[in-house]
Amino acid sequence: MTAGLELTRTGNVARLTFTRPDKHNAISFDMWSAIPDIVTEVEDDPSVTALVVTGEGANFSAGADIAEFGELRSTADGAALYDKAVHAAVTALADMVTPSVALIRGNCIGGGCQISVACDFRFAAEGARFGITPAKLGIVYDYTSTHQLVSLVGPANARYFLLSGNLVSAGRAREMGLVNDVYPDGEVDAAVEDFVATLATRSQTSVRGMNRIIGKIATGQNEPDDEIERLRRDAIHGADYAEGVAAFLERRKPRFTHHH
Template sequence: MPNVENQQSDLLVSSLQKGVLTISINRPERKNAMNNAMWREMTTLFERASMDTSIRAVILKGAGDDFCAGADIAEFETLRATAESARVYEAGNSATFAAIRNCQVPTIAAIRGICFGGGFGMAAACDLRISSSNALFSIPAARLGLAYPADAMSDIVNAVGPQLAKYLAFSAARLDPAAALDAGFILEIVEPGGLDMRAAELATVIASNAPLSVKASKASIRAVLSKDANDYARANALGDATFESSDYGEGRAAFLGKRPPQFSGA
């Protein structure tokens, strides 16, 4: 994936050192609300990142003062005006959540300001979430007469637990960072000015480790959560593959030589 950052795009893509890719939602004037084209592009970006062996971690963040306000309500009267069109639109949202959820490399949501609706869904689909102290979380679907698809709700239940997921979905209440931290939805809280630096630091640490090991661990955790036989089989296969990898030899040699390992992902 190219190291490109186009300030005219609604989604900015840039690369850090050591295989860290950053995807920024770039509509700060709309609180980074996602339009239909952006949902489709986001899906493609995560699918490509998942297949790119040079990428070892992905950071998802919002430009400006907010993470994402969810789907752009301005499109509701056109692209979501009928039951049929609403279903098509929702399928596009679900495809994005699935692309993030199924990304083979670790994903980190760096959240500042508003994280509502579909923004909350994208964050929940990420593996790790950190937030600024001024973040605010909500699932306002009940105030719009909508319902979250079950696949997206599974991410939220896994991220916050069933009781809090029910409360957020039923009440459309807003959650502050302290409550989100207590619920386990976010890993840590940082000051707004340090959020990007901390996300990059966390991603760089992950990217410095053995990619095959990290991929196998991600698959194993997914299997534990899903309890799906296919997920267990895939996790076991990925785990077995690490024993035959050159990185396994490099890890042992680095440990014995008391030096930092240099993993190739092979």
């Protein structure tokens, strides 16, 4: 595993942890570059029902490791190569059909916030702080990540984050639509555990299929395509549909099998 990242597994839940607490979990070029393969590993395992992304210690991530910028982003070609790695990581996370949940404490800033926005859900501890800060560095934010942010919080809030570079509290982030929910620090782990346990009880055919469709809508697709029609058709003929209907009629909880 790449230095600064740790992938673990507990039951049906995979966990990707940033492990540079002494650097506020700053994300290095090597860490950005490793994320797509980690995502592929999680996606290829049909028994994984959720990926939790979090940071070791007090912070989620304070952002890209700017200490590397002098060397890696000192030329236009170097900046383009760096941006390509960031774009690949963010796209891989956003395109997952396995649900992804960012569990956030402390600073979730810059590239750290970029990662959290690429996840499907964001749950934060009360002391968390959010900000996206390219305007402090003379950088124009990546199109894909800007699109994801606008889709999540709307143009007015996206402008607030990007043009000001100001940090906002967890409560304000929830009001702006950036965060799904906020919990006292001591309760956020249990809340995420409960949520991913709920996801695991649902039909994975439904969860993955609907997550794929939402992803297509979020990137601007306005009409169903052959893939969407196939997902819906296969679901109707699948074991989960038969079990879901039978369970409803028999007034019991469904017992779905985990599969793609």
